[in-house]
Amino acid sequence: MSKNKYLFPLIVMSALFFMIGFMTTMNNSMIDFLKEAFRLDALPNGKILKQLPNSFFYGIYALSIPIGFLIHRIGYKKGVLLGVGLLTAGVLMCIPLVAIGYIPFLFGVAVFAFGIVILQVVANPYVNALGSEKTAASRLTLANFLNSVATVIAPVFVSLLIISDTGAMEPTKVQKPFIVLAVIAAVILVLLFFMKLPEIEGEDKDVAMKPKKYKSSAFKYTHVWLGSLAIFFYMGVEIGIPSFFADYTKELGLNLTVVERTDWLKYYWGGLMVGRLAGIFILRKFTARQILSLCAIGGAILVGSSLVLGANASQLALVLFLGTGLFHSIMWPTIYSLALEDLGPHAKVASGVISTSVIGAAVLTPMMGAIQDNLGLVAAVSTMFVYYTYLIFFATKGSKIR
Numbered sequence: 001m002s003k004n005k006y007l008f009p010l011i012v013m014s015a016l017f018f019m020i021g022f023m024t025t026m027n028n029s030m031i032d033f034l035k036e037a038f039r040l041d042a043l044p045n046g047k048i049l050k051q052l053p054n055s056f057f058y059g060i061y062a063l064s065i066p067i068g069f070l071i072h073r074i075g076y077k078k079g080v081l082l083g084v085g086l087l088t089a090g091v092l093m094c095i096p097l098v099a100i101g102y103i104p105f106l107f108g109v110a111v112f113a114f115g116i117v118i119l120q121v122v123a124n125p126y127v128n129a130l131g132s133e134k135t136a137a138s139r140l141t142l143a144n145f146l147n148s149v150a151t152v153i154a155p156v157f158v159s160l161l162i163i164s165d166t167g168a169m170e171p172t173k174v175q176k177p178f179i180v181l182a183v184i185a186a187v188i189l190v191l192l193f194f195m196k197l198p199e200i201e202g203e204d205k206d207v208a209m210k211p212k213k214y215k216s217s218a219f220k221y222t223h224v225w226l227g228s229l230a231i232f233f234y235m236g237v238e239i240g241i242p243s244f245f246a247d248y249t250k251e252l253g254l255n256l257t258v259v260e261r262t263d264w265l266k267y268y269w270g271g272l273m274v275g276r277l278a279g280i281f282i283l284r285k286f287t288a289r290q291i292l293s294l295c296a297i298g299g300a301i302l303v304g305s306s307l308v309l310g311a312n313a314s315q316l317a318l319v320l321f322l323g324t325g326l327f328h329s330i331m332w333p334t335i336y337s338l339a340l341e342d343l344g345p346h347a348k349v350a351s352g353v354i355s356t357s358v359i360g361a362a363v364l365t366p367m368m369g370a371i372q373d374n375l376g377l378v379a380a381v382s383t384m385f386v387y388y389t390y391l392i393f394f395a396t397k398g399s400k401i402r
Helices: 004-027 031-037 052-074 076-097 100-128 133-162 171-194 201-211 222-243 246-253 258-282 288-328 331-339 342-374 377-381 384-398
Strands: none
Touching: 004 031, 004 052, 004 076, 004 100, 004 171, 004 222, 004 258, 031 171, 031 246, 031 258, 052 076, 052 100, 052 222, 052 342, 076 100, 076 171, 076 288, 100 133, 100 171, 100 331, 100 342, 133 171, 133 258, 133 331, 133 384, 222 246, 222 258, 222 288, 222 331, 222 342, 222 384, 246 258, 246 288, 246 377, 258 288, 288 331, 288 377, 288 384, 331 342, 331 384, 342 377, 377 384
């Protein structure tokens, strides 16, 4: 496939990255609203229960390995259609289920999450393959920039269309906005059905042109497994910040409304957007390993500084806490490109292995909620230092190909 023919599929994949970012962040941004709407604080283990949107959404990533094999069998084009189809079905299911109860609504969330996971498994290796290996991290960062644009829009969407200062916090407020999302997803599905998306065959051709020995399976590459664990811990910091932001504002003594807290999140996701835009150029001058190390150290410093300042300088502490988004911005594409490095024909299956570890958000946030219940919010947030430490290890040692 010539370089020019990569342009259209790259645009399509970038649009899907936007969709992934919007639906993912919207789900996380609704945590505070759902807590109030379903009166979760009045229930036993309420701090754990309110993190269940993360568990139902990100828990589906446990299926990433079989999804990777499925995509290997059916190809990227059918994978894209299946992903958008499930996303559409899940959003439609959420509309009646939210009136039934919290857990039924989350089952609808799990269905559209299934579609997101398929798109995630398809999109990353697809973008990775659309051009030279040397610029793979840069292409992933460009696609993730559009993902980040969506993450900035999503909290605003939630605060304006789902949460409002007027009227009671009722679960059914999500129904009308979800109807709009379902219509948009259905239109995209129809458009994709009639579009011609090429299959990526470059991996096999490259092997034929430049004979190279690969191991018999993606599972035999140590950097794939260590990269998968890096994604697991990365999800703990990326999703941990917005998931505990509402409680952190209270810890800082700031009396913000649900609308204000949700709206503030746009600055965190905005940091990711700005960082990913800058990363398009930065990754052309510095290696993925260097950037990942710097970002992990920077994120840890901001979280530590915010905790030290605390209520004594609450506004500055809040800015530092949300400022971590700038350092989290290009962790995903750098981890992903390092974990997929030099895998040749095993890239599709490896992508499934790596994507499985997005369940880190499903596992780590409820665990942090349990720590908060028993030891307090500061102890829960402090677990992120463990995650940052592992990311530094992966960048400096674990990502080396063995």
